[in-house]
Amino acid sequence: MEPSLQTEVRSASEEAAAMAARLVLDGQPVAVPTETVYGLAADATNAEAVARIYAAKGRPSFNPLIVHVPDVTAAQQLGAFDAAALSLAEAHWPGPLTLVVPKKADAGIAPLVTAGLESIAIRVPAHPVMRMLLEMAGRPLAAPSANASGKISPTSAAHVKASLDGRIALILDGGQAKRGIESTIIAATDGTLRLLRRGPIDVPGALASDDARIEAPGQLSSHYAPGKPLRLEATHAEADEILIGYGDVEGELSLGRDPVTAAARLFAALHEADASPHPRIAVAPIPGDGLAAAIRDRLRRAAAPRP
Template structure:
């Protein structure tokens, strides 16, 4: 079973595992990540093995600073402006790979682009100490609910990994926003911890929505973030025996019959809702209910990212190979 160590005592052990081609579950401001040295094929393969992740799905590479990022990828002026505005933080940029970048091909899944992010806190310090980027998808079994606490990581992956670094509950609670600059436009590939309006304010451009055919960025499988229970969206009523994921003040009809209830934000605060989403889905899934009914959540701001995750949780389940 994985050892859980606090951020104050885990650095040396985490470095030793990464240097040895192993994986480490680490806290970031978004969700917990399952990290390995992005230049080490053995370590990257262990990520796929532990998660049961399809080989065609690329990984985000995490960097310590902009200089490290520019050794890996080619930045256009607009992408660099976005990095300077939002790094470190929950923004991932999809960029052309630079020749001689050193990133193992498993990270990019054969694409000629790479997804890059600069995390805050322990993750950034760990990368700086290692001196190499970390590949780090969310620290959960592929397609399942992302982990926002060390305990959730251990409950899911504890038998498959050796170390979970405990940094407490993650403050953002959603994965990063992923964007790609395409000439004079910016495409939103995955909504996340930075609202689209904030990106538009920096670029002065309206974000284009949707990805081209094929997988271009991590986390774009149709079925993703899925609990064991079925998920029913925009619930106006609750059927007896269902669990209820609520939002705001008003309740769905028949809510008293819910097998379990969690309210993402009683005050209707979308930032609070984002930070609670995955943990509450996990709690409701553990209630034993066959279905989780989800009350409507507005689409503005971080609501876009919350609804994206819920749509994927509710989608027909993909096969993993």
């Protein structure tokens, strides 16, 4: 993404948070402090808003994103908490703990947020500025670290400005992040507690996960892939294929005509194609750099032979 915006840094105040909330509701990401690191927050129910996070960060992988909510009640509207997960939530929220739980069918979260998975990563942040933004926006917020892909996580507004200047409209300056490292991530999806990422909170009894599945940020294996063979760079559908089109290549399904729209539609289109009666899936070429390259990378992972 070429810098094209005038990035404003504003001291975190009620007026500045209201401005940030308006941008969020307009589908734009904003940088906001949390107690861990600065996050790049967007409306988690708006797929194109979430795609703009990836566009601003550069050429990322489509890992699941953490969804930030104001309290445990809001978290339970998005995910299913067993007794162990609920106990952790009540003990450590608000705070730097992320819980990965089964996603509820009616959660209303954009598929891009969860990378097409049936689990969801949720956190209730403690930082007053992030909490103010959550209250004013009235939406769950997806918020990875507010830095260009591959760069060091930001712990100040100056770090964000150096990394994302011209790529986002607003940075809320709430001073230095207190913790300076990302949240602990615990998965509670199968009756056990599994440690997916170490962080500020130690959870006794959580088993270090050696599972190859991607469930949360900070893991490196393959992501959700359809159960059907996937052919890339397709300009037409073979007799047994459903074609996911892009740009001038028309298909039964479409990713649109620009990378932001394509990223927003990617996982929903893959799920729909996987559920279709066609035994194979074809996807049109996605030319370009930045976000388009990230989409191609995600598709190559989805098309890779299973071990």
